[in-house]
Amino acid sequence: MTKFAPLAEFRKPVEATYQLAFFRFSPLEGDRYVLTNQAGEYLVLPRSVLSSFIRHELSSSDSYYSRLRHRHFLFDASSNLGKALLANKVRTKAKRLENFTSLHIMVVSLRCEHSCPYCQVSRQSEDRSAFDMTEETAEKALALVFRSPSPSIKIEFQGGEPLLNFELIRYVVGRAEQINSSEQRDLQFVITTNLAVVDNTILEFCRLHDILISTSLDGPADLHNANRPRPSRNSYELAVAGIQKARKVLGHERVSALMTTTKTSLSKGRQIIDEYVQLQFPGIFLRPLSPYGFAIKTKSYAAYDVDRWLDFYFDGLEYIIDLNRRGLPFKELYASTILTKMLTPFEPGYVDLMSPAGIGISAVVYNYDGDVYASDEARMLAEMGDKTFRIGNVHDNSYHEIFASDALLDPIEQSFAGSAPMCSECAFEPYCGSDPVFHMATQRDFVGLKTRSAFCHRNMTIFKRLISLMEDSPMIRELFLQWAN
Known part of the structure; x- marks a missing residue:
């Protein structure tokens, strides 16, 4: 028995060697899933394409491949700018904090x-x-x-x-x-x-x-x-x-x-x-x-x-x-x-x-x-x-x-959506907040149990509907682009 796979296994075509960027995903209606990355960009994929993508089986000739690359869900050898562009978008999103x-x-x-x-x-x-x-x-x-x-x-x-x-x-x-x-x-x-x-x-x-x-x-x-x-x-x-x-x-x-x-x-x-x-x-x-x-x-x-x-x-x-x-x-x-x-x-x-x-x-x-x-x-x-x-x-x-009081820093730290239970895994985290005041008022806790949160239910339902509307109607997507800008 050999300890390693044959050398040919490590000489795969470039298209099969893409790297997954960090992303989250959530089901929409039917067999569609929405993916979001750290910069809040999203893409809607059929379940079968998502499955192939995650398994590194998606061909570079597939129409979804270029969309995933352009929106920084994957990185490959065709360009070394993807990670830098994604980082720049994340910095832009966070610029208000300074x-x-x-x-x-x-x-x-x-x-x-x-x-x-x-x-x-x-x-x-x-x-x-x-x-x-x-x-x-x-x-x-x-x-x-x-x-x-x-x-x-x-x-x-x-x-x-x-x-x-x-x-x-x-x-x-x-x-x-x-x-x-x-x-x-x-x-x-x-x-x-x-x-x-x-x-x-x-x-x-x-x-x-x-x-x-x-x-x-x-x-x-x-x-x-x-x-x-x-x-x-x-x-x-x-x-x-x-x-x-x-x-x-x-x-x-x-x-x-x-x-x-x-x-x-x-x-x-x-x-x-x-x-x-x-x-x-x-x-x-x-x-x-x-x-x-x-x-x-x-x-x-x-x-x-x-x-x-x-x-x-x-x-x-x-x-x-x-x-x-x-x-x-x-x-x-x-x-x-x-x-x-x-x-x-x-x-x-x-x-x-x-x-x-x-x-x-x-x-x-x-x-x-x-x-x-x-x-x-x-x-x-x-x-x-x-x-x-x-x-x-x-x-x-x-x-x-x-x-710098604990009364301010504690709820901010505890309710940070990027690390809060369920929020950290949610595809809609880039669009959402955590609203510790609402959850304290309704659940007596900065974070709250998300499955019982009216804040989460309301916003997640709206996020999904807005994305579905844009996917189903080019006219609505164009309208929403005008609203966003």
Whole structure:
């Protein structure tokens, strides 16, 4: 008996000596599988081709061979650039990390004149000024904002209704611009408001300081007024009037809107989209409820499960695709964010879909009382009595103490999707995040059991559907490429 195989066994043609790159795969419908590599590029293969590929039996003349090589799923002797190109794409995806925190949310007041049953903030009534941020607290927060190494700084004013403490917004904008005269950052401001109390003085200030407006619009009048009640029962009328007024002063593109899906919304998806089309918004984010604040206390979050929301979402997506077929450009913005991750080498920076988790390192919240939270959702969780993600206080802690705290680093380390159980093996890991705040709120754990995670079920279902749609329709793939870019 010979100890080694004959020499001829080691003299195989070049085409049989390709090297597999690291990749993951997952089944789609039928016999199709999707493969993803470290840079987030994907390819859909029949099961038989995948089997041949893994066994190193795929011929270089096979049409799938060149696709696998060009997208860096295999390396062979035809070029020595594949590994370098893949590494460059991975570096590009991770580039945002070196900039650290760019979004700084300042909660200038918890007061609000709305009483939305799904509110995730636990707002306070209008007359409780104890829930307003002070100039002293704002000054301390600004000192931390400009310690961030990010070349771009976005300060977003939230509430409650932040315009109820407009004088503080005026103060913060002035001080931030003064500081930035020497810092020379790309500085931007956003006010998240229901527009019910906006006036010409506020809008003129926004125009002079190039401030963006983000508002809420849940759909047509009956739905919006039911979802977002106020004493005069005219929430919708004030929102639409405010949108039109703000556009006139600031410019059409400077005003955006966000909806929240309640149980009542589920049967009105196309009407909601029609409302956004009628008001000439370029797209809509079909957003589910989150498990925080009054959304839990009033049981709004439990009013529907993730599968009912997915039915709502996919019906809305189908309708939006049909609008585009008929010549009306319109985006679904959550799909657009995911598609940017799927189809481009860039990371859009959406906190919930980042790995490592975007909490703290992409966005941070300075609460009205000076407490610092790792994300907006972390602040909402704290309003429910759980301060797991409180990472410090502007009056008591330094920049280093806050951003190097165990309260921030532990959940980021534990929930890193690249090493988290099940996430590390998932084909959709390059597109997903781990959202430790969501899993703490729903499962009392940073990582959570993925088989019971509504976050995982929702996103994995969307990822698969988007890929299948692109595979089955060249028109949809072309549309999605436009959304991604």
